[in-house]
Amino acid sequence: MGKMKPRTLSGFLELLPDRQVQFDKMIDALRASFSLYGFTPLDTPIIEAAEVLLAKGGGETEKQVYQLTKGDTDLALRFDLTVPLAKYVALHYGALTFPFRRFQIGKVYRGERAQRGRFREFYQADIDIIGDGSLAVINEAEIPGVIYHSLTALGLSRFVIRINNRKVLNGLFAALGLTARAGDILRTVDKLEKIGQEHTAALLVRDIGMEQSQANQLLDLLTCTQRGVSPIAALSAYSGKNALLDEGIEELFTVAKHMEDFGVPDTHFAMDLTIARGLDYYTGTVYETIIPDHPEIGSICSGGRYDNLAEYYTDKPLPGVGISIGLTRLFYVLEEQGYLNDDLLTAPADVLILPMTDDLAPAISFATALRGVGVRAQIYGEQKKFKAKMGYADRLNIPYVVFLGEDELAAGKVTVKNMVSGDQEIVSPEVAIKGLTAGVAHQKTLPPVRQ
Amino acid sequence: MGKMKPRTLSGFLELLPDRQVQFDKMIDALRASFSLYGFTPLDTPIIEAAEVLLAKGGGETEKQVYQLTKGDTDLALRFDLTVPLAKYVALHYGALTFPFRRFQIGKVYRGERAQRGRFREFYQADIDIIGDGSLAVINEAEIPGVIYHSLTALGLSRFVIRINNRKVLNGLFAALGLTARAGDILRTVDKLEKIGQEHTAALLVRDIGMEQSQANQLLDLLTCTQRGVSPIAALSAYSGKNALLDEGIEELFTVAKHMEDFGVPDTHFAMDLTIARGLDYYTGTVYETIIPDHPEIGSICSGGRYDNLAEYYTDKPLPGVGISIGLTRLFYVLEEQGYLNDDLLTAPADVLILPMTDDLAPAISFATALRGVGVRAQIYGEQKKFKAKMGYADRLNIPYVVFLGEDELAAGKVTVKNMVSGDQEIVSPEVAIKGLTAGVAHQKTLPPVRQ
Numbered sequence: 001m002g003k004m005k006p007r008t009l010s011g012f013l014e015l016l017p018d019r020q021v022q023f024d025k026m027i028d029a030l031r032a033s034f035s036l037y038g039f040t041p042l043d044t045p046i047i048e049a050a051e052v053l054l055a056k057g058g059g060e061t062e063k064q065v066y067q068l069t070k071g072d073t074d075l076a077l078r079f080d081l082t083v084p085l086a087k088y089v090a091l092h093y094g095a096l097t098f099p100f101r102r103f104q105i106g107k108v109y110r111g112e113r114a115q116r117g118r119f120r121e122f123y124q125a126d127i128d129i130i131g132d133g134s135l136a137v138i139n140e141a142e143i144p145g146v147i148y149h150s151l152t153a154l155g156l157s158r159f160v161i162r163i164n165n166r167k168v169l170n171g172l173f174a175a176l177g178l179t180a181r182a183g184d185i186l187r188t189v190d191k192l193e194k195i196g197q198e199h200t201a202a203l204l205v206r207d208i209g210m211e212q213s214q215a216n217q218l219l220d221l222l223t224c225t226q227r228g229v230s231p232i233a234a235l236s237a238y239s240g241k242n243a244l245l246d247e248g249i250e251e252l253f254t255v256a257k258h259m260e261d262f263g264v265p266d267t268h269f270a271m272d273l274t275i276a277r278g279l280d281y282y283t284g285t286v287y288e289t290i291i292p293d294h295p296e297i298g299s300i301c302s303g304g305r306y307d308n309l310a311e312y313y314t315d316k317p318l319p320g321v322g323i324s325i326g327l328t329r330l331f332y333v334l335e336e337q338g339y340l341n342d343d344l345l346t347a348p349a350d351v352l353i354l355p356m357t358d359d360l361a362p363a364i365s366f367a368t369a370l371r372g373v374g375v376r377a378q379i380y381g382e383q384k385k386f387k388a389k390m391g392y393a394d395r396l397n398i399p400y401v402v403f404l405g406e407d408e409l410a411a412g413k414v415t416v417k418n419m420v421s422g423d424q425e426i427v428s429p430e431v432a433i434k435g436l437t438a439g440v441a442h443q444k445t446l447p448p449v450r451q
Numbered sequence: 452m453g454k455m456k457p458r459t460l461s462g463f464l465e466l467l468p469d470r471q472v473q474f475d476k477m478i479d480a481l482r483a484s485f486s487l488y489g490f491t492p493l494d495t496p497i498i499e500a501a502e503v504l505l506a507k508g509g510g511e512t513e514k515q516v517y518q519l520t521k522g523d524t525d526l527a528l529r530f531d532l533t534v535p536l537a538k539y540v541a542l543h544y545g546a547l548t549f550p551f552r553r554f555q556i557g558k559v560y561r562g563e564r565a566q567r568g569r570f571r572e573f574y575q576a577d578i579d580i581i582g583d584g585s586l587a588v589i590n591e592a593e594i595p596g597v598i599y600h601s602l603t604a605l606g607l608s609r610f611v612i613r614i615n616n617r618k619v620l621n622g623l624f625a626a627l628g629l630t631a632r633a634g635d636i637l638r639t640v641d642k643l644e645k646i647g648q649e650h651t652a653a654l655l656v657r658d659i660g661m662e663q664s665q666a667n668q669l670l671d672l673l674t675c676t677q678r679g680v681s682p683i684a685a686l687s688a689y690s691g692k693n694a695l696l697d698e699g700i701e702e703l704f705t706v707a708k709h710m711e712d713f714g715v716p717d718t719h720f721a722m723d724l725t726i727a728r729g730l731d732y733y734t735g736t737v738y739e740t741i742i743p744d745h746p747e748i749g750s751i752c753s754g755g756r757y758d759n760l761a762e763y764y765t766d767k768p769l770p771g772v773g774i775s776i777g778l779t780r781l782f783y784v785l786e787e788q789g790y791l792n793d794d795l796l797t798a799p800a801d802v803l804i805l806p807m808t809d810d811l812a813p814a815i816s817f818a819t820a821l822r823g824v825g826v827r828a829q830i831y832g833e834q835k836k837f838k839a840k841m842g843y844a845d846r847l848n849i850p851y852v853v854f855l856g857e858d859e860l861a862a863g864k865v866t867v868k869n870m871v872s873g874d875q876e877i878v879s880p881e882v883a884i885k886g887l888t889a890g891v892a893h894q895k896t897l898p899p900v901r902q
Contacts, residue, residue: 003763003764003765003766004502004503004506004763004764005503005764006503006537006538006539006541006542006761006764006765007500007503007538007542008495008496008499008538008542009496009498009499009500009524009526012496012498013496014494014495014496014539015494016543016546016547017491017492017493017547017553020491020492020493020494021491021492023494024492024494035799035827036822036825036826036827036828037822037827037828037829038799038800038803038827038828038829039799040468040471040472040799041468041471041472041475042468042471043465043466043471043474043475044459044465045459045460045463045464045465045572046497046558046572047460047463047517047560047571047572048459048460049458049460051455052455052456052457052458055455066498066519066521066526067519068517068518068519070517070562071562073460075460075517086457087457087458087459088457088465090457091457091458091459092467095467096467096468097843097846097847099833101799101829102468107497109498111521111522120498121496121497121498131833134833134834135833136832136833136834138811138815138830138832139832141815142815142830145819149822258811258812258815261811261812261815261816261819262815262819263819263822263823310457312454312455313454313455313456313457314454314457315454348486348489348490348491348552349489352489360589360709360712361709361712364589364592364593364709364712364713365712368596368712368713368714371487371488371600371714372714374487375487376486376487376488376489377487377488377489378488378489378552379589379593381587381589381590382550382582382585382586382587383585383587392548395548396548
């Protein structure tokens with residue numbers, strides 16, 4: 001019979017077992033972190049009615065959406081977790097309690113052009129806090145706390161959470177009489193890091209029609225952090241000039257002052273007035289998170305405050321704040337950079353039990369006892385040479401092997417071999433169970449990343 | 452602006468937050484159970500190339516597959532976790548170590564006709580053990596151990612794992628000279644429970660052409676368990692008549708004799724010669740699991756031994772044994788029957804912290820301290836009346852509320868209110884943290900199901 005060549009589609013990540021364990025540990029760490037902050041887990045369908053999912057319409061995203069028909073129904077695969085959240089909150093509004101805090105970690109789909117490090121199926125890990133009509137700014141201040149805790153739980157140590165406030169930017173443009181050009185200015189300012197301040201100022205003069213001195217003044221202000229000047233201090237000169245600006249400064253100050261209380265160290269937090277995070281969705285605090293050693297990676301965790309989560313589904317104003325981690329891409333770059341923690345135990349079992357007698361009952365009973373106290377035990381029951389059995393434990397990095405031979409059974413003992421040190425000892429089953437439990441405990445507490 | 456009416460497609464389960472917590476606890480319990488037996492987690496793409504996914508071709512399933520095109524690629528959504536496993540093992544054969552034990556818990560898609568309790572998107576939880584060329588029968592004996600441990604971990608207590616061996620059935624038909632009619636006989640025997648032995652025998656005579664005495668004899672044998680006769684004893688009369696039958700009897704005996712060693716009580720295990728589980732895939736031990744109180748639910752966990760996992764992708768013989776739990780359907784029926792454990796803590800937080808002063812710093816610091824020791828804490832920072840704040844904790848079933856007012860702050864204390872008992876006490880933050888940790892510990896150990 002002709003065989004079909006097995007393959008996995010490009011842009012779809014399929015991990016080998018040890019990598020999968022590391023990936024799953026990342027998900028576990030994020031779940032645990034998000035839960036500590038009162039976020040409840042959600043799981044929405046991957047398939048939605050196309051007209052519901054694409055209610056907003058337009059944009060680059062829609063071209064990338066996977067669409068299909070089944071019978072006479074137009075269906076589409078979700079391309080992010082925000083639109084399904086908006087649908088969920090609008091649909092189940094009456095059954096939810098606000099502020100509604102949820103996290104969702106799930107796969108999303110985008111038919112992007114295939115290239116290295118780009119995925120068509122990828123995990124996003126999102127948290128959002130949705131208010132009913134209003135939402136206090138303290139929620140915006142809490143988000144960097146969640147980011148710091150979550151990334152630290154993954155094992156990352158060198159990262160900086162950068163924040164800004166869209167009211168500051170928009171208020172500033174209003175104070176300068178440039179509200180109508182806000183989008184163009186932001187797009188130009190976005191080039192700062194690439195082309196430098198002088199060229200950016202020249203573009204602001206040429207394309208926006210700003211005075212040279214005005215352009216310099218604006219860029220001096222926006223880049224104050226790079227010159228060691230606090231944005232709060234730099235912005236004080238603009239206090240009282242515009243109500244929105246004042247509000248933005250106040251919020252930025254409120255968020256910043258609570259960082260220590262939320263457990264975010266100075267080293268991992270910075271205000272940066274150049275951050276905008278898109279043009280029209282965010283309306284308050286915005287966040288991005290960079291790894292200073294690897295600026296080329298870009299932001300690994302971004303988000304912000306928005307005014308209307310579900311405006312395409314309901315008239316109710318549902319302001320919120322949220323962040324998203326592109327987990328598959330993060331895993332990919334961490335692997336590329338060699339940051340995955342190879343000390344983490346990725347073996348499928350803690351102990352491989354090798355019965356050396358025809359009667360398997362003692363080996364099975366011993367495995368059952370180990371499992372009863374939470375030790376992951378596998379019985380190797382295949383008819384193979386001793387060397388092949390040991391090679392099995394070796395290739396899977398199983399840390400302990402237990403032998404049950406005639407001698408051991410006669411003496412009521414088991415032989416435990418530590419596969420790392422090579423040490424081997426004959427002990428009672430009770431002693432073995434205690435030792436094995438302790439022996440693997442440390443490795444289970446290790447984070448999936450080491451940076 | 453006209454609003455799009457939000458909706459979720461029929462046949463797609465979307466849970467409210469408290470139910471989602473219960474569902475997630477079921478997944479967690481299964482993951483933990485499977486891991487104890489040396490199964491490693493896998494995650495394969497939901498989308499595969501259509502020609503790869505449908506390599507086997509034909510059958511009812513193919514009609515239900517969600518297919519789509521993107522560019523010039525024909526894509527399909529997986530309809531089970533077995534075909535993706537076959538592809539995975541064939542594709543990554545060289546990188547895997549055999550026997551390869553994996554579990555996968557993930558969503559699969561079938562465009563079934565919409566009806567109550569039928570799902571188009573549903574979770575399956577699968578485990579499989581794949582051998583390279585051969586696989587010892589001890590692996591087949593271990594499966595009921597995994598089933599028993601897993602279902603018990605979910606909180607189920609009254610269920611029976613029924614097993615049979617296809618070699619027994621096929622050997623029996625061969626001994627009776629009826630191999631060519633095996634499929635027809637099995638289909639007829641399948642009606643036993645519905646139409647009774649007498650009518651089944653009549654069908655065997657009329658449709659298969661068996662002698663009346665032969666039909667009676669066969670049905671007597673197959674239904675021996677119902678009459679309190681052990682299949683091993685009933686089969687002993689057939690010993691030596693057919694090599695395959697002898698092998699099957701031997702395997703059935705081996706699996707049964709190890710049940711106690713694997714920790715499966717007599718009450719939860721039964722041999723039943725009427726079980727076939729499909730016509731052509733399984734070749735050795737087969738399993739199904741029923742809830743005797745609710746026979747209408749059918750089997751909640753089924754599977755068996757097969758000879759060739761990946762015959763459509765590779766010439767390598769890859770025998771295996773596996774089981775599958777239809778998790779979404781199981782959750783649905785358990786909810787319907789009132790078996791979900793409502794004592795399980797489904798609140799998004801263990802503690803709601805109510806700051807009663809303008810300065811939020813003490814409340815934030817207290818929340819940070821609680822989170823540091825693993826207590827899930829939420830700060831309620833909205834400007835609402837006291838009653839509304841308490842109503843929030845109440846509606847979400849958050850078990851504890853902590854007040855931080857002027858008096859508490861002045862005295863360096865916090866007020867802790869137990870929302871169940873109504874008790875309230877003023878204590879130091881350290882005492883509060885200890886008390887809160889202990890207070891929620893019990894609820895976190897409860898299983899998601901109570902039967």
